[in-house]
Amino acid sequence: MSTNSMSDPRRPNKVLRYKPPPSECNPALDDPTPDYMNLLGMIFSMCGLMLKLKWCAWVAVYCSFISFANSRSSEDTKQMMSSFMLSISAVVMSYLQNPQPMTPPW
């Protein structure tokens, strides 16, 4: 028993549970990319819908994809899905209103 405790550093009586670090400051410190991309995606999709610019709508789709790829698992999926759906609807509406192929913005 004594030799066991000497060589074995494990102490079952000293087990502490895992506490996730407080998320007050961490999300801001970690990585603002998903939040920025989410916001950008929404802005571009609104531009695409209001101003009927096809390239805006496509950029919005890209932004929402990037936001999804960079998202934290603790983040709400509803927000992600809503921005994604908004960008897809912007693309679809632009093409329904005007089925012509897209002209580059330059």
Next chain:
Amino acid sequence: MKAFLAFCVVLLVFGSVSEAKFDDFDDEEDIVEYDDNDFAEFEDVTEDSITESPQRVITTEDDEDETTVELEGQDENQEGDFEDADTQEGDTESEPYDDEEFEGYEDKPDTSSSKNKDPITIVDVPAHLQNSWESYYLEILMVTGLLAYIMNYIIGKNKNSRLAQAWFNTHRELLESNFTLVGDDGTNKEATSTGKLNQENEHIYNLWCSGRVCCEGMLIQLRFLKRQDLLNVLARMMRPVSDQVQIKVTMNDEDMDTYVFAVGTRKALVRLQKEMQDLSEFCSDKPKSGAKYGLPDSLAILSEMGEVTEGMMDTKMVHFLTHYADKIESVHFSDQFSGPKIMQEEGQPLKLPDTKRTLLFTFNVPGSGNTYPKDMEALLPLMNMVIYSIDKAKKFRLNREGKQKADKNRARVEENFLKLTHVQRQEAAQSRREEKKRAEKERIMNEEDPEKQRRLEEAALRREQKKLEKKQMKMKQIKVKAM
């Protein structure tokens, strides 16, 4: 006589008939002339056609002469008359008849004239009226880009997952021999080992180990590169970055003495000194070279005092640091660890941040981005270093002088901190007092009853006088003490 008269009447009748005929001719001539005048306005327009049409006039006339002699004999005669009579204006006058005869030849004069005047320009059909897929090339590009992004997401996610699993498989045995609890996400009711990594992100994996002598627990964070994000992959092509393994060991209060010490690459130490609260307060000197202790040039040391460095740099530690210098980013031991410096808003009273005795290790995975699962085996000796450091931290104790120095340092830092907060607290108290005064004044002003107003004013005056007296008493006391 009667016969003569009858003959005269007959002659007259015959003459009138013939005259009428000639009149018809004349009329027709006149009519034609009128027609000519009617068509006079077209003279300019059809001059070119007329210049060419005489060539054709001859041919068609011949044809028509052959085919329709009886019907159009008069017309021909009339034409001939006109040609004889008005040769100068012959072209224009023959025009209306030319039109009738040239019904089948309308196109030829027109095209020949247009060739002379307007060159044919072939206009491209606008893209939106085309029905081909080629006009939608931008859309196809966009969709291809999206597909490429999705493919990269799946591939990157899988690679990160494989790397994490490879790391865990390599280290599992060592961890299980040192810790009772390996793997915990905090959600289970009982403290049982989950035996697997906690996935926080597509590129961050956590592992919590607990149940060992000396330490409360150890949090291992595998911070891989964002392989799932195509933008990040492209950015990394410009600037290679490594995957990192961050280990944070929380020590028991009684198992670690009071010191702050760090060793690592010069760049990392400079950054940590700026960012970390404890390193900036306790290790104010620049990172020193570790060559004195046998460390390679790439590594530097930040220490609170020389004794700590002496104590930490024993043979085994030096051996670890020298052999695995390329994989070590930073090693940070501190009893005053409170995380990075938090940016405080102005006007808020600072609270002394909670400190924990912590050992922090940051290792770079070899391969600088192009990592393979087998590279994870190279990190196993570093985990041995971590375990050794835990035991060493427990064993290492400062001597009396060192302890005194350390205590002085901590007291100094606390005092500075309180001074800062004192000034801020004073300001906060001052502003609170001012607000109270303003509120009182407003109340007095709003009070309708003049009697009440006077009473309140008097009460306020009395309070102020009392405060002044108190201050004066304090000043006197301080003066007496100073004397």
